[in-house]
Amino acid sequence: MADKNYTPLTEAVYYILLSVTEPMHGYGIIQNVKEKSSGRLVLAAGTLYGAITNLLAKGWIETINEDAASRKKDYIITSDGLAVLKAELERLEELVKNGQEIIER
Amino acid sequence: MRKVEWHFWTLDQYNEEEQWLNKKAEEGWALVDAFAVRYVFESCEPGEYVYKILFTDGVKGTDERDDFTSFMNENDIEEVGRYHRWGYYRKKNDGTPFEMFNSKKEELAHVNKIKQLASVLVVLMALCLFTEIMAVLHNRFMLPALIMVAAVSVMVFKVYKGLDKKAKELEKDINLFE
Missing domain, CATH: 1.20.58 (Methane Monooxygenase Hydroxylase; Chain G, domain 1)
Incomplete structure (x- = not known):
C-alpha cells in the first residue's frame, strides 16, 4: 500500500510520476520534465530506465499499450502511485509553508 | 570508409576509453562495432556522434539487456557494440551532454x-x-x-x-x- 512511508521521493521520480498522470512514453517524459523544470532537469536515459523499472515493479505506474509500429511503450500512473505523489506534495507544501513563514516574516 | 583498431583497456579505464571514442568521433571516425579489444570505425561528419560506455545488468540475449537496449532505442540512443556486460552507446550530437545518470x-x-x-x-x-x-x-x-x-x-x-x-x-x- 502506497503511503507517506515512501516519501521523500527523488526529484527525478517526482517529476516522472507527475508526467505520467497522462499516458506518456520515455522520450515524452524526458521532454516533459525538461519543460516543467524550465530546462533545469534533463533526465538521463539510464536514470529514467532505472526509475521506470522500479516504479513498474512497485506498481506505481503501469504500461498501457505498446505501439507495435514505433515500439514505444506508454506509461500511466496507478492509484498507488497517485497516493504517493499526493503524500509527497503534502510534504513539499509543508516545507515551503514553514520556509516562507520563517524567511518572509 | 571503415577501419579496425585494436586497443586494450582495463576494467577501471572505461572513462578513458569513452574519451578515446569521443575523440575519434570528433576526428570523423564513428564507432560502429566493439568487441573486447577490437574496435570498428566508420567515417562520419566530425563530431556527428557522442558515445557512452555502460556496464549493464544483463549480458547479450537476456530479457533484461534487450529491454534496456529497446528503451535506449526509444530515446534515440543506439547500441553499437556489446561485449559481456559492456554496452557501447551513441547518440547524435545535439550539443547537449550525453549522460546516463542524473545522480x-x-x-x-x-x-x-x-x-x-x-x-x-x-x-x-x-x-x-x-x-x-x-x-x-x-x-x-x-x-x-x-x-x-x-x-x-x-x-x-x-x-x-x-x-x-x-x-x-x-x-x-x-x-x-x-
Whole structure:
C-alpha cells in the first residue's frame, strides 16, 4: 500500500510520476520534465530506465499499450502511485509553508 | 570508409576509453562495432556522434539487456557494440551532454557493479597465485609460470584499487552534495 512511508521521493521520480498522470512514453517524459523544470532537469536515459523499472515493479505506474509500429511503450500512473505523489506534495507544501513563514516574516 | 583498431583497456579505464571514442568521433571516425579489444570505425561528419560506455545488468540475449537496449532505442540512443556486460552507446550530437545518470548515487552503483566483477577476478587470481606458489615449491621449473601469474595478479589488484578509488571519490561527493 502506497503511503507517506515512501516519501521523500527523488526529484527525478517526482517529476516522472507527475508526467505520467497522462499516458506518456520515455522520450515524452524526458521532454516533459525538461519543460516543467524550465530546462533545469534533463533526465538521463539510464536514470529514467532505472526509475521506470522500479516504479513498474512497485506498481506505481503501469504500461498501457505498446505501439507495435514505433515500439514505444506508454506509461500511466496507478492509484498507488497517485497516493504517493499526493503524500509527497503534502510534504513539499509543508516545507515551503514553514520556509516562507520563517524567511518572509 | 571503415577501419579496425585494436586497443586494450582495463576494467577501471572505461572513462578513458569513452574519451578515446569521443575523440575519434570528433576526428570523423564513428564507432560502429566493439568487441573486447577490437574496435570498428566508420567515417562520419566530425563530431556527428557522442558515445557512452555502460556496464549493464544483463549480458547479450537476456530479457533484461534487450529491454534496456529497446528503451535506449526509444530515446534515440543506439547500441553499437556489446561485449559481456559492456554496452557501447551513441547518440547524435545535439550539443547537449550525453549522460546516463542524473545522480552520483547511480554513478556509484554503476562503479560498484564493475568493482564486484573485479573482486571476483582478484579472488580467482589469488587462488591461481597460491596454486602456482605450491607448484614452485615442488618443482623449480614452474617459476616462469609463477612470475606470469604474479604479474597478472598485480594488474588485477591495481584495477580493483582503481575502481575502489573511483567509488570512494563518488561517496565523498554524495556526502557533500546529495
